[in-house]
Amino acid sequence: xxxxxxxxxxxxxxxxxxxxxxxxxxxAGLAAWLPSRRPWRTIAALRGVTFTxxxxxxxxxxxxxxxxxxxxxxxxxxILRPESGRVTVGGLVPWAQRLRHVxxxxxxFGQRSQLWWDLPVDDGFALLRDIYRVPPTxxxxxxxxxxxxxxxxxxxxxxxxxxxxxQRMRAELAAALLHAPPxxxxxxxTIGLDAPSKLAIRAFIRDLNxxxxxxxxxxxxxxxxxxxxxxxxxxxxxxxxLADSPFETLRATTLSGRRLIASFDGPPPTLTxxxxxxxxxxxxxxxxLDFDPAxxxxxxxxxxxxxxxxxxxxxxxxxVTITRPSIEDVISRFYEHHASSP
Amino acid sequence: xxHAATPYLxxxxxxxxxxxxxxxxxxxxxxxxxxxGVINIMIYAAFYxxxxxxxxxxxxxxHQTVTYVWIMQGTxxxxxxxxxxEIADAVRSGAVAHDLLRPIDLWxxxxxxxxxxxxxxxxxxxxxxxxxxxxxxxxxxxxxWALRPPASLPDAALFAxxxxxxxxxxxxxxxxxxxxxxxxxxxxxxxxxxxxxxxxLSGNLLPLALFPGAVQTLLILQPFAxxxxxxxxxxxxxxxxxxxxxxxxxxxxxxxxLTMIGRASLRRTLHRLEIQGG
Numbered sequence: 001x002x003x004x005x006x007x008x009x010x011x012x013x014x015x016x017x018x019x020x021x022x023x024x025x026x027x028a029g030l031a032a033w034l035p036s037r038r039p040w041r042t043i044a045a046l047r048g049v050t051f052t053x054x055x056x057x058x059x060x061x062x063x064x065x066x067x068x069x070x071x072x073x074x075x076x077x078x079i080l081r082p083e084s085g086r087v088t089v090g091g092l093v094p095w096a097q098r099l100r101h102v103x104x105x106x107x108x109f110g111q112r113s114q115l116w117w118d119l120p121v122d123d124g125f126a127l128l129r130d131i132y133r134v135p136p137t138x139x140x141x142x143x144x145x146x147x148x149x150x151x152x153x154x155x156x157x158x159x160x161x162x163x164x165x166x167q168r169m170r171a172e173l174a175a176a177l178l179h180a181p182p183x184x185x186x187x188x189x190t191i192g193l194d195a196p197s198k199l200a201i202r203a204f205i206r207d208l209n210x211x212x213x214x215x216x217x218x219x220x221x222x223x224x225x226x227x228x229x230x231x232x233x234x235x236x237x238x239x240x241x242l243a244d245s246p247f248e249t250l251r252a253t254t255l256s257g258r259r260l261i262a263s264f265d266g267p268p269p270t271l272t273x274x275x276x277x278x279x280x281x282x283x284x285x286x287x288x289l290d291f292d293p294a295x296x297x298x299x300x301x302x303x304x305x306x307x308x309x310x311x312x313x314x315x316x317x318x319x320v321t322i323t324r325p326s327i328e329d330v331i332s333r334f335y336e337h338h339a340s341s342p
Numbered sequence: 343x344x345h346a347a348t349p350y351l352x353x354x355x356x357x358x359x360x361x362x363x364x365x366x367x368x369x370x371x372x373x374x375x376x377x378x379g380v381i382n383i384m385i386y387a388a389f390y391x392x393x394x395x396x397x398x399x400x401x402x403x404x405h406q407t408v409t410y411v412w413i414m415q416g417t418x419x420x421x422x423x424x425x426x427x428e429i430a431d432a433v434r435s436g437a438v439a440h441d442l443l444r445p446i447d448l449w450x451x452x453x454x455x456x457x458x459x460x461x462x463x464x465x466x467x468x469x470x471x472x473x474x475x476x477x478x479x480x481x482x483x484x485x486x487w488a489l490r491p492p493a494s495l496p497d498a499a500l501f502a503x504x505x506x507x508x509x510x511x512x513x514x515x516x517x518x519x520x521x522x523x524x525x526x527x528x529x530x531x532x533x534x535x536x537x538x539x540x541x542x543l544s545g546n547l548l549p550l551a552l553f554p555g556a557v558q559t560l561l562i563l564q565p566f567a568x569x570x571x572x573x574x575x576x577x578x579x580x581x582x583x584x585x586x587x588x589x590x591x592x593x594x595x596x597x598x599x600l601t602m603i604g605r606a607s608l609r610r611t612l613h614r615l616e617i618q619g620g
Contacts, residue, residue, distance in 0.1 A: 079442040081613065103445035114440040117428075118360045130352030131444050 006090045006104070006183035006215045008053040008076065013085035015071055016044040045071040046082065047239035055182065058209050058216040060230030060247070062223075064335050068239045069219045073187050076217070077107050089183065103132060106176030110188035113168065114175055115160040121171050122156040125178060132179035139178065146174040149204060166197035173204065177214075184208070186218045190225055202228045223328055235334065242338050251330050258298065259323050262287045262305050266315025269308040277301065285315065298322055349446045354458040361462025368466040371419070375467065376474055379415040383408050383487050401551040405490060406578050410549045412489035413574050416471035417505065419463035420569055421540045422512045424533035425519035426456055433523050442612065449517060449605045456516035460509060493579025500586060501576040504568070507593040511568045514600040515540075521607050524615065545571035551580075565600065568593040 021041045046068045053059050063069050074080035075087060078094035078101045087094060092101045108114070115124040129139045147153055150170040155163055163171065169189065176184060186205070190198045206229060208214050220226060226233055226247060233250055235243040243250055259280075262268070268287040273279060276295030280288040291301055302320055310316035325333075390404040402410065424430075429452070432438040441448060475489035492498035515536065522532035541547050543566035550561045550571040561567060572589045575581045581589050 074439075077439075077443060079439055079615070098442075099445050099447075102443050105443075107440075107443050109436075109439065112435060112437045112439060114437070114443070116356065116360075117431075118363075119356060123356065123359075127352050127356050131349045131446055133348055 006055050006181075007088075008051075008183070008215075008217070009086070009088045010052070010072070010076075011050050011086040013046050013049040013072070013075065013082050013087060014044075015046045015068075015075065015080070015082045016042050018042055044239055046085075049085070049236065049239070049241055051234055051241060051244055053215065053217065055215050056209070056213045058205070058218065058229050058231055060226040060233045061217060061219045061236060062221075062226060062233060062331065063236035063242075065221075067236045069236050070187065072236065073107075073185060073217075073219060077105065077185060078102050103179070104181055104183065106179070106181040106184045108169075108172050108176045108184070108186050108189050110169070110186075110191040113160065113172065115168070115171060117161045118159055120157045120159055121152065121163070124160065124171075124175065128175055128178050134179050138180075142178055142180060143174075146177060149207070150174050151200075165192055166194065166200075169193060169197065169201060170204075173201065177208070180212075181214070183215045183217070186216065186220075188220055189218065190220060190222050198222070198225070205229055223326075223331055235331075237335060237338050243334070250334070251325075256294065257290050257292055257325060259325070260289045260291060260298070260301060261321045261323075262289070262302075262317055263319045264309055264315040265318050267313075269305075269311060269314035271304065271308045274301075274304070349444075350450050350454040353451050353454040357455045357458035358462045361459050362466075364463075365466070368463070368470070371463075371467050372470040372474075375415040375418055375471060379411050379471075379475065380487070382411045382415075386411065387487075402549055402578075402580075405486070406580075407549060407552075408487055409490045409578060410545070410574050412471060412475040413577055414544075414546050414570055416468040416475075416489075417464060417508075417570060417573070418546070419460060419467055420505075420508055420512050421537075421544065421546065422460075422515035422519065422569075423537055423540075424516075425523045425529045426452065426459060426516060427529070428455075429520045430523050430529035433527060433529075438524065442615075448612070449601075449608050452517045452520050453513050453604075456513040456520075457509060460512055460516070464509075492577045497576055497579040500581070500590070501573050504573040504576050504590060504593060507590070507597060508569050508573055510597050511565065511593060511600065514597055514604055515565075517604045518600065518607070521604065521611055525611055540566050540569060543567065544569040545574065549574070551575075562589070563592055565596040568596055 018040050019042075049068070049072060061069050061072065071080065075082050076089060076094055078098040081095045089101060090104060092104075094101045115121065116127065119127070125143060128134075129136075129143075134142070147156065150173060152167075152171060152174060155167050155171075160168065160171065173189070184205075189205075190201055193201065202225060205216060205218075209216050216229075218225065218229060230247060233243070233245065233247045234241060235250070245253075263286045266285060268282070268285060273289070274296055276292040278290050280290060282288050287305070289301070291298075302317075305320070306317050308314070386407050387404065390400070390407070393400075429438065432441065441451065444451070472489065475487075476491070479485070479488040492501055519529070519532040519536060523529045526532075543550075543561070543564055545551075545567065550558075550567060553561055562572075572581070572593060575589065576586070
């Protein structure tokens, strides 16, 4: 049965939290005991977020800590009400039609467990079958497939508290998918996992999207998750959408530069750098240069270094590495840029 | 078979199973309650023997009081001690968010869990206490300190109805405590208020019939009486006719009232709930 479309429409979403401020120390602080004098402070978590997600896509929602990602996720999951703005998921308003809405989504919070601590994994699955009223034949097929693709067979009869983090996350994914939701929301699904577990989870998510057409919305701080999975990235910062584009576009517009590291057999030559090249503090026999490939091509720069090496008592060029900026660099540069320009 | 009650029956079954795993706790509880029951009975025996003039006029005779003590010890697990400890943990960790992500009525879900947990704690302890106080003590020649059977068959049936209503009442109080825990982020406040109230006003500490005559009506009408005192009176056969109807009616009324209060406050709580942290 193909999942029903889960188009997400978010328009001008706003939400702020009220937090108690710390009363002053000393006699003046006593006023805080009076209910009316309780000092509150309002923090705007979302200041007008707008985006649309089409069914069958994988979208990454990224942003620094405290940017408002989790608030968006909680509102889309139906467990938090915004102050204003319009949200529909597959035509339903999550918080207003919560019971119908939550039956059609699966949610995994990487930092919170939805399985029951004392129950064996399989008992938890059976409980979820009853909660979502999944017909037995559908449940058996669905469970068998998830057990196989997520390799759960070895620990199905163990209580959840005994599982390793990697095992638990795989079980959590299965738990979120037993009722075959058309939309899967993943909040930091790979947090704390080792490299093989991360790869396994990414591969599973990709297959799920391709084979079942499940719409996937993912938040993460691991940019490799984004690079491996997301066709599109929405960057949230300070309660706003800072960027909404394919990841490659984000990379190209933010950090198109390359870094060249040249090693020499002795002291590196001093050169006059052409336009578009800047030197980084280098050590010993290496020379590190950042350059813009739009202004000087990599072969030209290497030729320049080859010619300069070995002249005037300096050593000849021995080796060259060229790297693209890491995804972490792209993103932190992006956050910095937006933090400095209001 | 899938029908409307499937999720709630599943909640009941799962919670019952996890509760039944704590067999050592049940045994320890049984031993403590026997010890406590014996001490209570010795105190009452001393009082009754000391007060010669009260022997004929006391609202409860000594053997009735002894039976009352044993029923109270046997049904101690019926007391709404605190909110569901799993809910308290989930509130601390934020995992309570997952309860809101289910297509279920949260009040019924919590209520079924609470009922299963109370029943799972109650049944083994109650059976052990009945066996000890009702069979072992008379066989050991301590018939004066034993639990005596219900006054009559109809009284036993009324006791069963009343204790089941006590179960529903206790579960509805536990759900209220869950809601307080969600709102205050701590289970401590709610149980600090409820535990002493429940122990005193249910008759667990002192049979309500032995309180001063002036407050008898109030004591019988307050909700905690339904957790122990009213079932005990049915067992002892001291409630008949109109008073029996009144007792069952007050239990049903309190269940209905606490259910409505619980559902309304849960709705309000969910409306303004914030699951904190990223």
